[in-house]
Amino acid sequence: MVTKVAENIVKSLEQIRQDIDAIAEHSDFNESVRLLAVSKKHPADAIRTAYDAGQREFAENYVQEGVDKIQQLKALDVTWHFIGPLQSNKTKLVAEHFDWVQSIEREKIARRLNEQRPDALPPLNVLLQVNIDNDPNKSGVQKKDVYALAEFVSQCSHLKLRGIMTILEADTDENQQLNSFAAMRSLYEKLQQMHPSVDTLSMGMSGDMRQAIHAGANMVRIGSAIFGQRE
Template sequence: MQTRLADVLTRLKNAMALPNRPDNPAAPVLLAVSKTQPADAIAALAAAGQLAFGENYVQEALPKINALQALGLEWHLIGHLQSNKAQEAAHAFDWIQTIDRAKLVPLLARHRPPDLPSLNVLVQVNIDDEASKHGCSPADALALADLVAAESRLRLRGLMAIPAPHEDPQQSTQAFRAMRDLFDAMRQRHPGVDTLSMGMSGDFVAAIEQGATMVRIGSALFGPRIAPQSRESNA
């Protein structure tokens, strides 16, 4: 696992030097997608130096978060958030990357405990308008971001997307570029935003070239897995 982590970090570093990459001062953040992984596998990766982890399902994540509390890990929800899970998510996670509708905003703000820092939030965009994917439309993203920014218990950090898989790399590049354009528009309205979360194990180099500041990597770190057919893959 340590070898896989070192390999991914090397590929991230190399991607930063690609000639078409926008000028970003910091290296992209690596988010290890730990859905379906047991707590001991997460602990092993944490021992190798990886401290930020992404989970798809609130109920699957809670036992891991509790079991590994002493490690000081940073937890991101990267799967679709149901309204009835908003209270648990607001308590347990450091980041929610999948805000895709206005209803979630006051729920998360209301339930974020006052003794915790403001909850980091990304607006999820369905950039390719896929019927099977969650996320707001690009046209609605900035208005949704305005709602987040108005809540003191939430901290607007930027955008997240899961572009459609394409055999033609140029099509993926277009989706990533469209997300970068939307991110730049958001930063004009909200200068404090700093995170564009896009790119997974199979396409994160292309995402970094187009300006990703966070990539979500699962199989390249933990090894291949077979995702349930009915669940949306975010890594």
């Protein structure tokens, strides 16, 4: 039996995909935009519903919760992203179970992930989290330190540098959002010139997706707009 919750997830996914396509069509950047479904605090059944509706990339913020879901859903062809703060004592689980990590901000964490990534798995895809607004309440590497960290990651044989991500301050107005996202796009294009593997600019969530896509995001991270309020 299809539940009301499942119906809502399917409808929401369809609507968000339409919204993304419509925004991208009026953007100055001729790029398709990938939708990353942020499934933290939602059950495996909700992920399965979204998967059945065509969604293939999912993100988790908490290591053990994410690993539990990965194991529950291992029969599905899902690409798993870790997007939360990552502490040293959790790097091994992430290195062993996830396909992407979007929250690298320190050389130490990158080194541990590289050392702990199993040889049998392909390189772990890595985004550097950039604190583009120098917000003391946000994680991320400072803009001036991005190039050195990118160079370090690019030398790690079990990691693959794919790009950068950011999370903006919660209370920024639309103009400030556009400026911050434009600064990220500029940084991304410079990194692309230095590292051919760079192809992903992850920025924009439910509240600022439009501004992010207009500024050149090619991946957006959407949670509650797909799955509803978290438990």
